[in-house]
Amino acid sequence: MAEEAKKLIQFKNIVKSFEDGTVVLKGVSLDIYENEFVTLLGPSGCGKTTLLRILGGFLQPTEGKVLFDGEDILSVPPYKREINTVFQKYALFPHMNVYDNIAFGLTIKKEPKDVIEQKVMRMLRLVNLEGYGKRNVTELSGGQQQRIAIARALVNEPSVLLLDEPLGALDLKLRKEMQHELKSIQQEVGITFIFVTHDQEEALTMSDKIVVINAGEIQQIGTPTEIYRRPVNEFVANFIGETNIIEGVMLDDDLVMFEDKKFPCKARGFEKNEKVDIVIRPEHLDIVPRGEGMLKGVVKSQLFKGMHYDTVVETRAGTSITVKMQVSQDKPVFNAEAGEKISASGFILDVADAASLSDAKVIALASAEAWIAETEENVSIKTVDYDIKPETGEYSVTFATAAGTSITVRALVVKENRVESTVYQEEIYAMNFFKKVEDIQESIALDTDLKMWATASAWSLEDENEQVEITDVKYDFDPETITPGVYDVTFATAGYEYKVSTTRAAEEGSEVGLVFRPEDIHVMKKGGHK
Amino acid sequence: MKQFRSMTYPYVAWITVMIVVPMLLIVLYAFTQSGNDVLTFRFTFDNFVRFVTDKIFRAVLWRSLYIAFFTTLICVLLGYPIAYAIAHLSEHGETVMILLITMPTWVNMLVRTYAWLGILKDDGVLNAFLGLFGIGPVTMLHTSFAVILGMVYNFIPFMILQIHTSLNKMDKNLLNAAADLGANNVQSFLRVTLPLSLPGVVSGITLVFLPAVSSFFIPKLLGGGQYVLVGNVIESQFLTSGDWNFGSAISMIMAVIIMLSMYFTRKIDVSVASGGKE
Numbered sequence: 001m002a003e004e005a006k007k008l009i010q011f012k013n014i015v016k017s018f019e020d021g022t023v024v025l026k027g028v029s030l031d032i033y034e035n036e037f038v039t040l041l042g043p044s045g046c047g048k049t050t051l052l053r054i055l056g057g058f059l060q061p062t063e064g065k066v067l068f069d070g071e072d073i074l075s076v077p078p079y080k081r082e083i084n085t086v087f088q089k090y091a092l093f094p095h096m097n098v099y100d101n102i103a104f105g106l107t108i109k110k111e112p113k114d115v116i117e118q119k120v121m122r123m124l125r126l127v128n129l130e131g132y133g134k135r136n137v138t139e140l141s142g143g144q145q146q147r148i149a150i151a152r153a154l155v156n157e158p159s160v161l162l163l164d165e166p167l168g169a170l171d172l173k174l175r176k177e178m179q180h181e182l183k184s185i186q187q188e189v190g191i192t193f194i195f196v197t198h199d200q201e202e203a204l205t206m207s208d209k210i211v212v213i214n215a216g217e218i219q220q221i222g223t224p225t226e227i228y229r230r231p232v233n234e235f236v237a238n239f240i241g242e243t244n245i246i247e248g249v250m251l252d253d254d255l256v257m258f259e260d261k262k263f264p265c266k267a268r269g270f271e272k273n274e275k276v277d278i279v280i281r282p283e284h285l286d287i288v289p290r291g292e293g294m295l296k297g298v299v300k301s302q303l304f305k306g307m308h309y310d311t312v313v314e315t316r317a318g319t320s321i322t323v324k325m326q327v328s329q330d331k332p333v334f335n336a337e338a339g340e341k342i343s344a345s346g347f348i349l350d351v352a353d354a355a356s357l358s359d360a361k362v363i364a365l366a367s368a369e370a371w372i373a374e375t376e377e378n379v380s381i382k383t384v385d386y387d388i389k390p391e392t393g394e395y396s397v398t399f400a401t402a403a404g405t406s407i408t409v410r411a412l413v414v415k416e417n418r419v420e421s422t423v424y425q426e427e428i429y430a431m432n433f434f435k436k437v438e439d440i441q442e443s444i445a446l447d448t449d450l451k452m453w454a455t456a457s458a459w460s461l462e463d464e465n466e467q468v469e470i471t472d473v474k475y476d477f478d479p480e481t482i483t484p485g486v487y488d489v490t491f492a493t494a495g496y497e498y499k500v501s502t503t504r505a506a507e508e509g510s511e512v513g514l515v516f517r518p519e520d521i522h523v524m525k526k527g528g529h530k
Numbered sequence: 531m532k533q534f535r536s537m538t539y540p541y542v543a544w545i546t547v548m549i550v551v552p553m554l555l556i557v558l559y560a561f562t563q564s565g566n567d568v569l570t571f572r573f574t575f576d577n578f579v580r581f582v583t584d585k586i587f588r589a590v591l592w593r594s595l596y597i598a599f600f601t602t603l604i605c606v607l608l609g610y611p612i613a614y615a616i617a618h619l620s621e622h623g624e625t626v627m628i629l630l631i632t633m634p635t636w637v638n639m640l641v642r643t644y645a646w647l648g649i650l651k652d653d654g655v656l657n658a659f660l661g662l663f664g665i666g667p668v669t670m671l672h673t674s675f676a677v678i679l680g681m682v683y684n685f686i687p688f689m690i691l692q693i694h695t696s697l698n699k700m701d702k703n704l705l706n707a708a709a710d711l712g713a714n715n716v717q718s719f720l721r722v723t724l725p726l727s728l729p730g731v732v733s734g735i736t737l738v739f740l741p742a743v744s745s746f747f748i749p750k751l752l753g754g755g756q757y758v759l760v761g762n763v764i765e766s767q768f769l770t771s772g773d774w775n776f777g778s779a780i781s782m783i784m785a786v787i788i789m790l791s792m793y794f795t796r797k798i799d800v801s802v803a804s805g806g807k808e
Binding site for chain 2 (some may be wrong): 058078088092153208
């Protein structure tokens with residue numbers, strides 16, 4: 001990619017919107033040089049395939065220009081473009097054998113038979129499928145079909161080859177093999193390859209240049225090392241490889257603060273006290289004894305990966321809240337005289353709710369019901385006797401039927417229970433609750449049920465509508481053998497966690513230190529773009 | 531799969547009683563003289579000799595094949611463009627068109643053929659219409675035109691549906707690939723679409739040719755007495771002359787012709803599917 005490389009393809013402010021109003025490309029400008037291996041990388045639906053199809057001539061952009069060798073090619077039909085495509089599922093002609101598939105483009109151009117034969121044979125050799133000419137394409141394996149598709153495109157000697165997720169249908173091992181093969185084919189034929197993929201590893205392995213696209217916009221253009229080492233924003237950092245992104249403040253040139261500590265780094269050009277995002281790759285972190293660490297934390301999990309361990313270290317716990325769970329085993333009261341049974345359970349309510357109570361509401365809260373013992377026919381509850389005030393405290397509530405069958409339960413009025421965390425700018429809320437033994441024993445997803453029973457939720461302090469996930473539910477009882485009593489249940493959000501890729505084994509739950517080098521701290525502007 | 535084998539026994543029994551035994555009876559009748567009692571058979575080739583040597587019957591056979599051939603040819607020539615056009619409609623349009631094409635088949639074939647009588651006869655709808663322009667009346671009923679028209683009308687839906695299915699099954703990316711490799715629309719059609727839809731055409735041909743060659747009530751109604759086809763001869767042997775042996779022999783000859791034609795169309799089908807090699 002030296003100075004003499006010339007611009008082969010220029011996308012100028014390409015906009016593509018579809019009839020239903022979705023805008024797939026929002027003004028994409030991109031230069032592609034001769035003999036480059038360019039990868040368009042992005043999640044599915046980001047617009048990368050659309051861009052490729054515009055270049056291939058199968059789609060027209062809504063706005064913008066595509067220059068090929070300096071000339072506008074938008075009005076040129078696909079069959080007249082010096083571009084060939086390897087399609088997602090190869091699109092080999094099933095009614096032709098391997099030879100005829102590869103020869104298709106040449107026969108259309110009416111090249112002489114002997115020339116065609118020479119060229120096809122050369123292509124078969126290039127893709128390592130000599131002697132396969134007479135085979136039926138439908139009998140070939142995925143990898144072989146893939147190579148035929150490449151040969152079929154390359155035989156026309158295009159100046160650009162477009163590859164639309166060509167390795168997507170192959171298994172992992174074959175995919176790796178084909179990555180190497182594609183790269184060596186590109187080097188051998190010496191033309192521009194434009195490769196579309198959502199697989200970041202594929203992009204890093206093969207490309208001279210990676211174009212990261214998201215939501216119809218180019219995020220970053222650069223060599224694989226640039227993209228990996230110096231991502232411009234959170235999206236790129238997250239999309240390319242595993243990463244840790246931490247919020248921090250730039251104190252001065254080469255000095256950054258995060259987790260309330262100052263660290264030297266290699267970053268300039270930021271304003272003093274500018275808020276930034278810090279990127280540290282997992283392989284740039286290492287685990288050391290706690291005392292020697294630049295950051296201290298607890299090992300949350302460790303997975304063995306063969307060459308290394310994927311370790312997660314939590315340096316700071318998330319926001320947590322603990323509530324009381326009252327477990328009861330309420331038996332219905334039996335009134336032999338009237339042949340009726342009545343049942344109700346204790347309940348807990350907020351001060352705010354205690355101010356506006358009605359008989360119906362109290363019956364619902366206590367799930368009170370009465371029935372005739374023999375027939376199980378429901379009997380209505382005639383009187384509800386309570387004196388609940390909007391103040392914290394314990395009150396008793398009595399339910400009775402017309403026949404005088406009655407039951408008394410406890411009601412607790414409590415203050416709203418929330419915990420605020422300024423570090424994480426979030427708030428967590430949960431309530432004490434009553435539950436029956438069998439409800440706990442019968443629960444199939446206890447963590448989820450506990451969250452629901454306690455109406456636990458957490459949200460961002462900056463935006464109350466932004467929910468924060470409660471990742472931890474802790475309790476110290478065995479749900480199988482639980483007995484009536486009072487239990488603590490703790491709900492917590494995720495804290496500061498670091499992914500560490502290390503060869504050092506560490507016990508789960510052990511306290512460790514983390515170290516990293518100044519040059520491995522990459523600083524990004526907040527909400528950075530381009 | 532072995533444990534399922536016993537489940538096929540009832541079907542095997544059914545097929546034996548309903549298909550194999552009657553076929554064997556036809557073979558038996560074809561090779562014997564009339565007037566057999568149940569236990570003694572007098573074997574003979576007379577029935578076949580009679581069919582082959584009798585000029586009239588040979589003419590009937592030729593006429594049947596000829597009419598069936600033209601019916602099929604017209605069905606292909608008319609049906610392919612229709613199927614192609616339908617396959618290129620929007621999804622909604624496609625559903626409506628397929629519905630419109632299949633709808634007439636919900637009405638009994640006999641009734642639909644009778645309707646053509648009213649249209650084609652000398653004082654029928656069509657001649658009345660032509661009369662407005664001072665043409666006619668043109669005799670249309672009881673001509674080979676009427677017979678072929680009736681057959682095309684009745685059998686063309688099968689052709690259209692078969693071709694449409696094979697066109698629809700085709701991966702649309704193949705056309706993109708052809709365009710990418712330099713083929714214009716005509717070249718794409720001739721080299722990709724057409725060969726890939728041939729299996730549909732072949733099964734369409736089978737579905738049209740077979741009923742056309744053995745049809746007996748369309749020639750009877752629309753051809754009057756003039757257009758006696760093999761189907762009519764067989765019918766009259768069984769129902770009018772009571773010569774079951776001769777009728778069976780003609781049936782067998784037809785069966786062999788049909789089997790041969792199916793064998794050859796299958797062959798085309800296979801060679802198309804396997805890329806023209808073999």
